[in-house]
Amino acid sequence: MAGRLRGAALAGCLGLCGTALALLAVVLLRAYVLRPAPGPRVWGRRPELGFELSARDRRELKEALRGAIKIQTVSFSPDDQNTTALAEFGNYIKKVFPAVFSAKFIQHEIIGEYSHLFTVQGSDPQLTPYMLLAHMDVVPASQEGWVAPPFSAEERGGFIYGRGTMDNKNSAIGILQALEFLLRKDYRLRRSFYIGIGHDEEIYGHKGARKIADLLEARGVKLSFLLDEGSAILDGFIKGIKAPVAVIGITEKGALTVKLSVEKEPGHSSAPPKETSIGILAGALSRLEQNPMPNMFGHGPEIRTLEHLASEFTFPLNLIMTNLWLFSPIVSRILQQMPSTNALIRTTTAITMFNAGIKTNIIPPSAKATVNFRIHPSQKAEEVLEIIKTTIADDRVKIDVQETFDPNPISPWDNQAFGVQIFRRTLLDVFPEVSSVAPGICIANTDSRHFAKLTDAIYLFNPLIIKPDDFLRIHGLNERISVEGYEKQVEFLYQLIQNSDIKKLPEPHANSHEL
Ligand SMILES: CCCCCCCCCCCCCCCC(=O)N[C@@H](Cc1ccccc1)C(=O)O
Ligand SMILES: [Zn+2]
Ligand SMILES: [Zn+2]
Structure with a gap:
């Protein structure tokens, strides 16, 4: 009897150990063998134009952003905006980006009184256009608690301080700056694209982005993808990850x-x-x-x-x-x-x-x-x-x-997703230190949700490396951007426009580590 009991106990123990071992084996197998392939691609062509800046270009790029930060485009509430500043912003971009405003193949329209829509006509009408979205309005800022006044755009220790430096004049001015540089180098655009700059994102975007979206919809426009603010290259946000990782919002x-x-x-x-x-x-x-x-x-x-x-x-x-x-x-x-x-x-x-x-x-x-x-x-x-x-x-x-x-639908994230492959390629070109590009959730809201009828491929990503401390500055005190970080943002946009000119995505290549 005792022997039979011992036998049963041993068998039970063996069974348990066996289950544990089997579980461990499955874990290891899944971890190291069955990992999904990242789906790399081989890109034959590199952007035609490199991003080399002269000292003058550098100064111009920085001053263009600083000038925009000084314009107090504050949205207080849906019926309280600084409309004088919004109009001034329109005059300002005209002055600072002459090539954009004089190109024959770029149409500029003012929507909802203060928002801007640029239609950039590429040479190949067969290619589905895409859209870059940003906003010029900012949330209010208290005068106290800032190392430099919030609309001074003061430069300190390599950073420009001011409301809007990360949310979101960096994108609004950065997109136009990238296009201005490309035009000055006579870059011939192939794929058409739209640039939308909203004036009331911080108060729901009903008069700006919504109207831009309605107009494009009425014109029958369909977009291959849309890129807006809402996530970034995250550094130090997730315990256990040391390197900066690009997390691109696929929904908000x-x-x-x-x-x-x-x-x-x-x-x-x-x-x-x-x-x-x-x-x-x-x-x-x-x-x-x-x-x-x-x-x-x-x-x-x-x-x-x-x-x-x-x-x-x-x-x-x-x-x-x-x-x-x-x-x-x-x-x-x-x-x-x-x-x-x-x-x-x-x-x-x-x-x-x-x-x-x-x-x-x-x-x-x-x-x-x-x-x-x-x-x-x-x-x-x-x-x-x-x-x-x-x-x-x-x-x-x-x-x-x-x-x-309701939350936005989930945008595609696979080998066929044109936008995703373009972002990956561009990240590789501009941020070689970023080893992973992952889909994510935007925890706040953006103007992009108004464009859901124009595309199912809405992506939320600012090409900026941000640390948890930077995140607190958005809508908080001492919002700032490093001059180097802003240059990188413009470089990303400059290369993204060129990369998007590709006709068709290259075939996935299983053994390449390019992407
Ligand atoms: C893994 C950890 C994730 C951490 C996330 C870090 C993401 C950093 C980038 C943050 C970008 C935020 C963009 C904010 C845009 C914004 O302020 N939108 C506003 C728009 C709005 C205004 C009034 C009423 C409703 C909505 C908002 O969401 O409040
Ligand atoms: Zn914003
Ligand atoms: Zn905001």
């Missing part, structure tokens, strides 16, 4: 802004009711904050980001990332620890405004708050609204939806 989150309000009879504060409007609203807000929206890791493209970057991680994280089918619970717990990575895996909840009370001894008649949700790609606004109602669970709290839109 949706948004839902709700106004919550509670109305109550006012009265004398000496005999207060059990609950005031402020107390009731504060309770509702606290419930929203204490009960974050569900963790959706694995239901959206965030999992593809990690899979693409798996080989960038050091051991044993590389093993974990290659086997997310097994380790995703641990990974999702790690991701939710940092605000920027937490934003990738769930709909975020941000209480952004709170107003209540009129005098120290009056029971407040009303309390109001605004809560801004950014919706994970796997959810819809309607679903999020239901969760909000259930979480608040108090009929005294009135919920008004202010603005809402």
Whole structure:
């Protein structure tokens, strides 16, 4: 009997060890043998024109950006914009980019009073055009807390400081600068493209980008791809990855802004009711904050980001990332620890405004708050609204939806995706230190969502190397760009325009490490 028991225990143990070993074997096999091929391509041609800058070009490039930063194109709210500055910006680009404005094959139109649309006619009408998008308006900036005033464009230690240096005059001016340099070198464009520069991106883009999109749609335009702001070359954002990695947004989150309000009879504060409007609203807000929206890791493209970057991680994280089918619970717990990575895996909840009370001894008649949700790609606004109602669970709290839109559809990311291959090629040309290019999610919103009817290939990427510290400067204090970083951005755009002139993508080549 004892022998039989021992035998059974041994068999059980062997079974368990066997299962563990088999699991380990599968993990290793998947990690090292079954890794998906990155899909490299062989590109015969290099951009025709190299990006060599004279001292004069360098000065001109820097001063063009600095001049634009000094124009205070601030969007305060949908009905409060600095329209004088928006008009000045239009005059400014005309002055600074004479070749762009005088080329016979470039049509310039002003849309919605202040936005700009450039139609650059290439020599080959058979090639489907693409579009580069940017915006000129900026969010307000406080005067305090900056090392140099936010509209001074002061240069310090190799950086230009100012509102808009990263979001997003660097793109607006950078695109025009790249085209200006190409035109001055008599580059003959083959593929047509559009440049859109919106004037109200920071307040939803209804008068600028939306109108540009409507006009192009009415003209029957279809785009091979569209590139806008929204992600970057990330350096130090992800624990365990040392090298900078290019994460290109293939979708952006949706948004839902709700106004919550509670109305109550006012009265004398000496005999207060059990609950005031402020107390009731504060309770509702606290419930929203204490009960974050569900963790959706694995239901959206965030999992593809990690899979693409798996080989960038050091051991044993590389093993974990290659086997997310097994380790995703641990990974999702790690991701939710940092605000920027937490934003990738769930709909975020941000209480952004709170107003209540009129005098120290009056029971407040009303309390109001605004809560801004950014919706994970796997959810819809309607679903999020239901969760909000259930979480608040108090009929005294009135919920008004202010603005809402669902997440963008997911753009293609494969060997046939023209834009993706062009970005990869251009990154290789301009940022050789970047070894991985991965699809990702834009955690904020951009003007690009207005263009969904013109293309299914919308990509969000700024060719700038940014560190977590830089991310805090966007909409924050001391927004800045390094002069070198801006030169690289212009170089990227300069080469991207040339690379896009390719007729057809080269065939994938299994053994090449070019891309
Ligand atoms: C892996 C970790 C990921 C970290 C992400 C780092 C990404 C860095 C690039 C960030 C670019 C952000 C672009 C922001 C554009 C922007 O500010 N959009 C605004 C637009 C808007 C304005 C009013 C109301 C709704 C929406 C916004 O989203 O608030
Ligand atoms: Zn922006
Ligand atoms: Zn912004």
